[in-house]
Amino acid sequence: MKKLIETYGTALAGLALFVFLAIFANNFLSTANLFNVLKQVSFLSILAFGFTFALITSELDLAFANLCSLSAVVIGFLISSDVAWPVAVAAGIATGLFGGLLNGFLVTVLKVPSLISTLGTASIANGLAFMITGGVAFVGRWDQNFLYLGRGKIGSVPVIILFTLAILAVVLVLSTQTRLGVHLQATGENEEAARRSGIDTRKAKMIGLALSGLGAGVTAMFLVANLSSAAPQMAGDFMLNGIAATLLGMTMFTPAKPNILGTFVGALIIVMLSNGLVLLGAQYYIQDIMLGIIIIVSVAVSASVLKRAAFAL
Amino acid sequence: MPVKISTRNIFKNYGAVEALKGVSVDVHEGEIHAICGDNGAGKSTFIKILAGVEQPDRGEIVVDGKPVHFDSPHASLTAGIATIHQDLAVAPEMTIYQNIFMGAELTRNVLGLRLLDKPAMRRAAVGYMAQLNPSITDMNAKVNELSGGQRQAVAISRALRWNADTVILDEPTAALGVRETEQVLDLVRSLKASGKTVILISHAMQDVAAVADRISILRTGKNQIDLEGGDLTADNLSHYILSGTGDRFH
Amino acid sequence: MKNIKYALAAASLAGAAVAGTQAYAFELGVVAFQMSAETQARCANTVGEKAKELGWDAQVLNSNGSLETHASQLDNLIQKGVDAMILCMSKPVQFDGQFQAAKDAGIPVITISSGASPHTLFDVTPNEYVMAAEAAIYTLGSINFEGNILAQKFESNTGARIRGEVLDLVLSENPQVKLVGEHSMARTKSWQDDVRNGMSALILQNAGNFGAVWASFDGQALIIDDLLKEGGMEKGDVALVSIDGGQEVYRRIKDPYSMMTATVAIPFEDMAASAVEMMQKIAVDGVAKEDLVPGPYLFIPATLVDKTNVDEFIVE
Known part of the structure; x- marks a missing residue:
């Protein structure tokens, strides 16, 4: 019983939240609102998947939200400079990936603890984003094919939800069904043991942080396509939400371990909560307070892994 | 000899x-x-x-x-020659079979993808452990749930995997x-x-x-x-x- | 198990209470893009207060300056099915999709200082060009259209940029006034330091050689005021003119030791009140929008504040 609650408690709480909102929040169960919720989950979860991979290797990535903003700005800059949108998107995703690789290099080669090095790259990414934009957002009525990525619908289903489910499937298989996934996990669990077992732990950490950057780049593509604009602080709010989704995810399925499915359900709970609070008529500050509580409680529940990552100085 | x-x-x-x-x-x-x-x-x-x-x-x-x-x-x-160092170097939060096959996981082909063959690893892990400590049969158990002696058996099993x-x-x-x-x-x-x-x-x-x-x-x-x-x-x-x-x- | 039951029961009651109190009131969704900016907080809070005075149920949300959060909150409010929305410093192009969805759902939207959109009723805004012209002409007037001035600009914000351009236009028609030094502020988190460094250099360079200082917004003017004081100047030595309005600026206009001379006060409270009033007329009383506001903008007059009228603006 205790183990069941440990494993599925948070997911059940999410289910309870769903039922609660279904009963008390007007329109929560409408098809349009459910798709609305899933669409909002999309951005958050793709970004948080990346962070989850970094955390699986016991490294923090505090740069992912700023990298996402920078990638978005790169895409916006290129599109508004009349570069073909697929090229712009490729450059944006490459920007995120490069940022992740840079974090990996700093952590594994220069041995700068990830807590510090990613804080540094976060600041650099922020500076570059302001440098490219001069602080002004790129805005335009851009190519419909590009905007389709973020705004398109098949029937009444936003396409971004389909993309997200596909990405979820890929990262789920990657993290739990492949050698690479196990190697990332082993590196995070006991680096020395992994190294002695012939796992290239530096490469593993590099890949974990690179995936975090890649997630930022892919999210940027969807964000820009959804809002038809790119601003230097575009994804600023995702920092806390992304971390919260991942930490909440660590309280379920494989307790105290960052895991993809947990992160997805964590994102689902956070978005459901913010949607539900609006539907219930709560004022804006309630959301921040709730988010803070979620973060603190999830960390308290699954402290060990995060401590290892944060204090491996 | x-x-x-x-x-x-x-x-x-x-x-x-x-x-x-x-x-x-x-x-x-x-x-x-x-x-x-x-x-x-x-x-x-x-x-x-x-x-x-x-x-x-x-x-x-x-x-x-x-x-x-x-x-x-x-x-x-x-x-x-397989050496089991004093600290064992096992990952306590991972399962027995994951520890035994760490770095040398078995895979199989699924639709052209090389995915982990968890059943095969569990079976082989039981085989290794049986040579040392037949009382342990749940290869999904985490190593931190084991006694010191049992952990030693896991570390030795990992060494045996190398055909030492x-x-x-x-x-x-x-x-x-x-x-x-x-x-x-x-x-x-x-x-x-x-x-x-x-x-x-x-x-x-x-x-x-x-x-x-x-x-x-x-x-x-x-x-x-x-x-x-x-x-x-x-x-x-x-x-x-x-x-x-x-x-x-x- | 028993505890869980109690918790569920309590949560259900709380939910029912929340849902119950909101059953019949007119629901207004209010979203401010960045409430940590004082002007936006004033705007959104006033909308909330005015709506409550009408007995409406106003829900105020803050997007924390994040585009995506803003879009999500708009989507959520549309799904909630609010009766109307008033948005502070929103962005029509970015949220085109959301505005369209609101229109399709029959939710009237009034924006404040956001820009016009075909999907909203109208945008309540001061006329940036008129305000800028007033500040520029007042600055030149303070030195009788003759002599030298310094200017602190800011290019990265549309409104502040317009103010600078209008100043340049006014200067080009008055060649007896020379802009002997200007500094353009970088958009960083430490903009205060940037203003301090740039301006103190200009003040030293041109010591005793300028009669007025123009700043593109009041935040800059407050820093420049401190610099001038540190430089040993007294009220009347130079004129300091800016735009935005706010209690601290009014206090300094009255303060005998401050250089602060005048500002053009954007009436955020008036704008917020107008937005609510118009929404009442259109969404509740059924007055046609065209009868109230002919175009996409409802311009709210801004007021120039100096020592002659500052007392009317100071809230004790």
Whole structure:
């Protein structure tokens, strides 16, 4: 019983939240609102998947939200400079990936603890984003094919939800069904043991942080396509939400371990909560307070892994 | 029994410190060979050299009659020598089978993708563990749910996965309770029973007396005394280590 | 198990209570893009207060300056099915999709200082060009259209940029006034330091050689005021003119030791009140939008504040 609650408690709480909102929040169960919720989950979860991979290797990535903003700005800059949108998107995703690789290099080669090095790259990414934009957002009525990525619908289903489910499937298989996934996990669990077992732990950490950057780049593509604009602080709010989704995810399925499915359900709970609070008529500050509580409680529940990552100085 | 591993006049200096000053030990195939000695006698340096972690300044290692040169832990492993270090280096939050197959996971083809073959790993893990400790059957159990002796079995199973015919155990009973120590000694005996050669480094004279077929006592970087096990007591051994002289020299 | 039941029961009651109190009131969704900016907080809070005075149920949300959060909050409010929305400093192009969805759902939207959109009723805004012209002409007037001035600009914000351009236009028609030094502020988190460094250099360079300082917004003017004081100047030595309005600026206009001379006060409270009032007329009373506001903008007059009228603006 205790183990069941440990494993599925948070997911059940999410289910309870769903039922609660279904009963008390007007329109929560409408098809349009459910798709609305899933669409909002999309951005958050793709970004948080990346962070989850970094955390699986016991490294923090505090740069992912700023990298996402920078990638978005790169895409916006290129599109508004009349570069073909697929090229712009490729450059944006490459920007995120490069940022992740840079974090990996700093952590594994220069041995700068990830807590510090990613804080540094976060600041650099922020500076570059302001440098490219001069602080002004790129805005335009851009190519419909590009905007389709973020705004398109098949029937009444936003396409971004389909993309997200596909990405979820890929990262789920990657993290739990492949050698690479196990190697990332082993590196995070006991680096020395992994190294002695012939796992290239530096490469593993590099890949974990690179995936975090890649997630930022892919999210940027969807964000820009959804809002038809790119601003230097575009994804600023995702920092806390992304971390919260991942930490909440660590309280379920494989307790105290960052895991993809947990992160997805964590994102689902956070978005459901913010949607539900609006539907219930709560004022804006309630959301921040709730988010803070979620973060603190999830960390308290699954402290060990995060401590290892944060204090491996 | 033929000689499995033989070292000839191994020297190793760390700067001005002479850690080993000519160690020559013959380890016989299928035997449990204990390496004893006081702190600083050179036990751990000797083991690091056999494990390929350190390289000797002078001297020769011969395995199965052929001179070998271990420039890395991997070279030692491929020569059939698996070393289980004192800290075991297991990942406590991961399962038994994941630990046993760490770094060498089995895969199968699913729709052109190479995915983990978890059932095969679990089956094979049961096989490895059965040689050592048949009481453990749940390969999905996390290592941190196991006792110290059981963890030792996991670490040894991981070594066996490499098809090692020699297993080096570095202080396997340090920090273990009485019952767990007994479990580990059973592990050592079952390794011998399955035909493996075992090199056992230990401070615990009772343990050595209980299982060792042959004992080399190191003192200030040399193997001072070589003994045959069997009728030795822990007190005898302590006496040899402290006095540095052997009544029965072989 | 028993505890869980109690918790569920309590949560259900709380939910029912929340749902119950909101059953019949007119629901107004209010979203401010970045409430940590004082002007936006004033705007959104005033909308909330005015709506409550009408007995409406006003829900105020803050997007924390994040485009995506803003879009999500708009989507959520549309799904909630609010009766109307008033948005502070929103962005019509970015949220085109959301505005369209609101229109399709029959939710009237009034924006404040956001820009016009075909999907909203109108945007309530001061006329940036008129305000800028007033500040520029007042600055030149303070030195009788003759002499030298310094200017602190800011290019990265549309409104502030317009103010600078209008100043340049006014200067080009008055060649007897020379802009002897100007500094353009970088958009960083430490913009205060940037203003301090740039301006103190200009003040030293041109010591005793300028009669007025123009700043593109009040935040800059407050820093420049401190610099001038540190330089040993007294009220009347130079004129300091800016735009935005706020209690601290009014206090300094009255303060005998401050250089602060005048500001053009954007009436955020008036704008917020107008937005609510118009929404009441259109969404509740059924007055046609065209009868109230002919075009896409409802311009709210800004007021120039100096020592002659500052007392009317100071809230004790």
